[in-house]
Amino acid sequence: MYVVTAEQMRELDEHVIGSWGVPSVCLMENAGKALAEEVLHFCQNRQSKEQVTNGNPLISDEARVAFDRWKGTRGQISNDAFSRGEKTFAEHWYILVGKGNNGGDGLVAARHLWEAGVGITLVFAECPKGLSEEALLEYYTAEAMGIPSILFTEQGDVTFTGGTGIIDALLGTGSKGAPRHAYASLIQAANDSGLPIISADIPSGLHADTGTLYEPHIRAERTVCFALLKRGLTQFPGAEAAGQIKVRSVGIPPQLAEGRFRETVYLLTEDVLSEKLKVDLTQRRAEDGHKGTYGHVLLVAGTLAMSGAGLLSCRAALRSGSGLVTWALPSELLPHVIGAVPELMLAAAAEGMHGTWNRASAQNIIKLAENRDVIAIGPGLGRFEEDTDWLSQIYKETDLPMVIDADGLNMLAEAGSDFFKHIDSRKAPVILTPHPGEMARLAGVSTQEIQQNRIDHALSYSAKSGVTLVLKGSRTVIATPEGNAYINMTGHAGMGTGGTGDVLTGVIASLLAQGYSAEQAAAFGVYLHGKAGETAAMMRTHPAGVMAGDLTEYL
């Protein structure tokens, strides 16, 4: 499933109209009809509960239902085909109409709903004579049909009397900045009404590309997104304001987006994993495979005070299927962790004070790397004198696929942008797994700036440095230097707890060791990590009780 910016959507739109000759009003007709169908669907299902499907035999239906209820449906995305339902006479919907094509979609929906027996009141934000060209056509039709309408004026209140719902067709992908004047007042009034709101394309007041929200913005129950998912709907807080999201086709084939833009963003669905990324989701293995077949991970992690990070990463690497895992650790730590994970191999590699790392250990790591397949650096590593030189030496003198996390990332941030200057001469790929704070340090901006435009920051850092980047957080973004990005949908807020990042490092390193490419390992790793978190949540009384160690049990 492709995820586009407003500009990319406009380009596809223009292609279909300009090169293929599809009349633009036809697209609007399709969009408005889809919107009306979704509103009817909503009306019919108002009271009925969502069907529960539970694929995992280990999880009781009760646990699945409780977890789904806790997680809620806001920000969820689907694009199932819809079959049109019966007429609904007891409904009265107010449709807020802006002056652009988003308003035009609302006008088309008005006609279809009116035809289906739904009471309609059109509420114009501006005088309808000023509507965009296509929207004006739709207005004349609606007027000729006798659909009631009012023009919002700052003096008069909108009360939504007798309303059962509101369609927000005020602002779409053409909006700029915070909603102004009548638009702001109508958004406020709609939110205050307590009525369910269904947004056309995006909730008004959402930045379509970034997912940031202006004030005021619509808080929608559902959003019917046209043609292709907009980036802003996939990232928080925008995803939250959009409610449940449904993507509906309008006559612009999504495949048009493939290979068309410098950057291509995908929702990380199972289809994208198997068809685009060619990941075998069944992870089938050759009958004659053995531990040497599935790769050997070298994990450089942990100090005396933070031994757990190393243990979590190593367990996760083993649980994710690599044949062997060696944990390189400070020698003082070694006696304390013997036997903690019997499947692990331990290698005392550093002689820093009080079980920490030291500059001289780089040579030991390089030696250990000689007969390993992947090197992962960072979990619980701490900082130490000349550690950026230490990291640089390991980076330069090993040519293994590398995952860098946690304090390894802080070393990189300190080393500056020259660190990856010669990455093109390195055969093996590098994956970085920053959380937003670490990303901010790497990019030299504030955490807030990162969070306000996660997809762009991930893509641009990846393109500039040549690394595959995993920007963690809800809706983790995986970006590649070639300009692909994937938005992960698995996982939940219960996973916001210490150590889950260490687990992710282990999972990704393990997949790399098994021969997955950096793009596959990063995307599939993030996906599996989220899935394990979901299973762990369902096995507990409450998802907030999930600990990082639980994830390793359900990988």
Ligand SMILES: NC(=O)C1=CN([C@@H]2O[C@H](COP(=O)(O)OP(=O)(O)OC[C@H]3O[C@@H](n4cnc5c(N)ncnc54)[C@H](O)[C@@H]3O)[C@@H](O)[C@H]2O)[C@@H](O)CC1
């Ligand atoms: N493939 C497509 O691109 C299609 C687009 N359609 C619809 O068209 C929309 C885009 O239409 P437009 O480009 O006309 O843009 P909008 O409908 O988003 O409206 C933009 C208009 O609103 C005004 N405006 C902009 N920012 C404002 C603000 N902050 N406060 C108050 N007024 C503001 C401007 O005068 C501008 O003309 C899409 O979101 C979608 O709903 C559909 O009709 C179907 C096809």
Ligand SMILES: [K+]
């Ligand atoms: K809208």
